[in-house]
Amino acid sequence: MSREIRLPGRDGSLFAYVPGNGPSFALPSGRPRCRTAFAAAHVVCDPLADADPLHQSQIDWNATMQYRHHLWSLGFSVAEAMDTAQRGMGLAWKQAKELISRSMIEARSVGGHIACGAGTDHLTPAARVTLDEVEAAYEEQCSFVEEKGGQIILMASRALAACARQPDDYERVYGKILRQVSRPVILHWLGDMFDPALKGYWGCEDVDEAMSVCLRIIREHRDKVDGIKISLLDADKEIKMRRLLPENVKMYTGDDFHYPALIRGDQHGYSHALLGIFDAIAPAAAAALHALDAGDLNRYDAILENTVPLSRHIFQEPTYAYKTGIVFLAYLNGHQSHFRMIGGVEGARSVVHLSHIFVLADKAGLLRDPEMASERMRLVLALAGIR
Numbered sequence: 001m002s003r004e005i006r007l008p009g010r011d012g013s014l015f016a017y018v019p020g021n022g023p024s025f026a027l028p029s030g031r032p033r034c035r036t037a038f039a040a041a042h043v044v045c046d047p048l049a050d051a052d053p054l055h056q057s058q059i060d061w062n063a064t065m066q067y068r069h070h071l072w073s074l075g076f077s078v079a080e081a082m083d084t085a086q087r088g089m090g091l092a093w094k095q096a097k098e099l100i101s102r103s104m105i106e107a108r109s110v111g112g113h114i115a116c117g118a119g120t121d122h123l124t125p126a127a128r129v130t131l132d133e134v135e136a137a138y139e140e141q142c143s144f145v146e147e148k149g150g151q152i153i154l155m156a157s158r159a160l161a162a163c164a165r166q167p168d169d170y171e172r173v174y175g176k177i178l179r180q181v182s183r184p185v186i187l188h189w190l191g192d193m194f195d196p197a198l199k200g201y202w203g204c205e206d207v208d209e210a211m212s213v214c215l216r217i218i219r220e221h222r223d224k225v226d227g228i229k230i231s232l233l234d235a236d237k238e239i240k241m242r243r244l245l246p247e248n249v250k251m252y253t254g255d256d257f258h259y260p261a262l263i264r265g266d267q268h269g270y271s272h273a274l275l276g277i278f279d280a281i282a283p284a285a286a287a288a289l290h291a292l293d294a295g296d297l298n299r300y301d302a303i304l305e306n307t308v309p310l311s312r313h314i315f316q317e318p319t320y321a322y323k324t325g326i327v328f329l330a331y332l333n334g335h336q337s338h339f340r341m342i343g344g345v346e347g348a349r350s351v352v353h354l355s356h357i358f359v360l361a362d363k364a365g366l367l368r369d370p371e372m373a374s375e376r377m378r379l380v381l382a383l384a385g386i387r
Contacts, residue, residue, distance in 0.1 A: 005374045007355040008386060019362040019370040025287040025303055031075040031113070032289035035263060035270070036250065038115065039076040039278035039285075040084035041068055042326050043091060043099065047340040057090060057342040059099070065106050067335055072112035074286040076278065078103065079153060081117040083194060084276040086323055088158065090342035093122035097144060104148045115186060118142045119155035125162040125197060131169055134160045138177045151226070152185040153274075154178075158197040167203035167213040174217045184226035186252060186274065189214060191232040193319040207232065211241050222246045229254045229274040233319075235262055243268055256315045256322070260288075260304035264297070276322060277311040280329045281366055310360035313353070321348040325357050328380075329366070332358065332373040339380060351384040 006014045031037075044067065049058035068078050080103045081087050081096040091099070100116045107114040120137035123129060134157060145152050160173055178185070192199040202210035218225050227250030230238055235258035242251040253262040253271035262271040278285045284307050291299035314325035324345055331339040339346050358367075358377050367373040381387070 003370055003374050005358075005377055005381075006386070007358065007377075007381070008352050008384075010352055014386070017359060019358075019367055019374060020365075022368055022370055023283060023365040025284065025365060027283055028075060028286050028290040029073065031077075032286070032293055034293050035289060036252070036272040037076055037278065037285070037289055038079040038252065038272075038274040039071045039282055040079040040082040040274065040276045041071060042279055042323060042330065043085045043342065044327075044330075044336045045338075045340045045342050047338045053340075053342075053344045055343075057344075059095060059342075060336070061102060063336050064099070065102060067330065068103055068106055068112070069110065070335065071279070071282055072107070072110050074282050075289075076282060076286065077113035077115065078107065079117070079274050080114055080150070082153065082155070082188075082276075083190065083320075084279055084323060084326060086342050086345065087117055087155070088119070088121045088195070089320065089323070090345060093141070096121075100145060100150060101148055104150055108149075115151040115153050116145045116148070117153045117155045117188070118145045120157040120159045121155075123159045125158040127162055129159050129163045131160075131163065131173055134163065135173055135176050138173070139180065142177060142181060146182055151183065152181060153188055153229070154185045155188045156190045156195070156198050156201055158195070161198050161201055164203055170202050170213060171217055171220075175221065178217075178221040178224040181224055184224055186226050187214070187218070187228040188254075189228060189230040189232070190254070191230075193233060193317070194231055195320060207234070207237055211237070211244075215241070215244055218249055219246055222249055225249050227252050227272065231255065233257050233315075238262060238271065239266075242271060256311050257308070259311070260301065260308065263289075264292070264300065276326060277307075277314065280314065280326045280361075281307045281310065281364065283368070284364060284366060306364040307366070310357065310364050310366070313356055313360055321345075324349045325353070328354055328357055329361055332361065332376050333366075333368050334372055334376075339376075351381065351386070354380060 044063040118141035123137040202213040204210040229252035231254030252274040288303040
C-alpha cells in the first residue's frame, strides 16, 4: 500500500504527504545512568465495554499494562496514576487504586521502577471543605500507595486550592503529611495551564512568592522529599528553583516545552525528568538519555531537538487536552488497537490537530511503522469524511 496520504491543512485544504522510513536511532535497554527519568503513562480505554463513555468508561487492563512494560523495556521509570492517565479528568480514585495495584505487581515482575500519584481527588473541591478533610484525604491515598509498596508522588490538591486561605494552610497540610510518610516523596507543582482549578497554588498568585512557600516546606522536611516536579512551562522559573533546592532534593522537570535544555543542564546543575511527553516520545527520549550517558551531547541534542515541535503541538492550549495527542500517537504506533479514551476525550482535539501530530511524529522519527501509521491515520480521517 502507498504511504502517501492526503491530510487536512489549517486552511481547510488537503495536501499530499509521504512519511519517511521510521526511526533513525537504535532502541536502548537499561536505565539511563546520568538522570532519573520518569514517563507519566496513559491508560487505555476498553472500546468494547457497554458503558456510558462520559461517566462509566472502563479500562483495558491488558493494553494498559503492556504499555507500562514498553516503557520499562526502554529503561524508564513509570509515574503512575498521574494527570497523563487522566487522573482527576475521567480516572476516579476507585479506578486509580486498581491501576496502582496492578502496576505495582507488573513492576515487581520485571524489576521496574514506579512511583504513584497520591492526592485528594476523591474529595469534592469546595470552599466549605476543611483543612482536616484535606489532610484525611491525603492520608488515605498516601497510606494506600505505601501499603502497595510504591513511592508517593504527592499531587497538588484541588480541594486544598479551593479551601486554603493563606500560605500557612499549605504549610500545615504538607507538613502533616510529610511527617507521616515512611520514605521520601516527590512533590508535584502543577501549573494552572494544566489544571485551572490549581490557580494560586501555595497560597500565592505570584509565582516567585509561591516558590518561596514551597521551598520553605521542602527545607523544613528535606529528609522526606526526594524531589519536586514542577510543570509551569517556564524554564527560567524552574532553573531558579533548582538552584535554591537543598542539596539532597532533586528537581524533576515537568516542562514539556523546554525539557532538552533543562535535562542537559548547565554549569550549576540539571533537572531529572517526570514528563507526560516521555510517554509519547519514549524511544527518542531513551536514545537521547543514553547518548547523554556516553557524553555525546551532539547526539543528545540532535535526537531531542526533533521532538520539541511535536511536544509543543501536543501541549498547545488548552494544555490540559494534551492527553488526546499522547493516546493518539500510541494508537498510530500500534500500542493499542483503537483511539478511544476515558470520557470520550479523543474528541478534545480537531482532526487537523491530529494530522499535524502525524507529520511531526514522522519528522521526529517516532512512527515505528510508517505504513501502519498511515493506514491508521486514514481510518481517523475517514471518520471525519476525508477520503
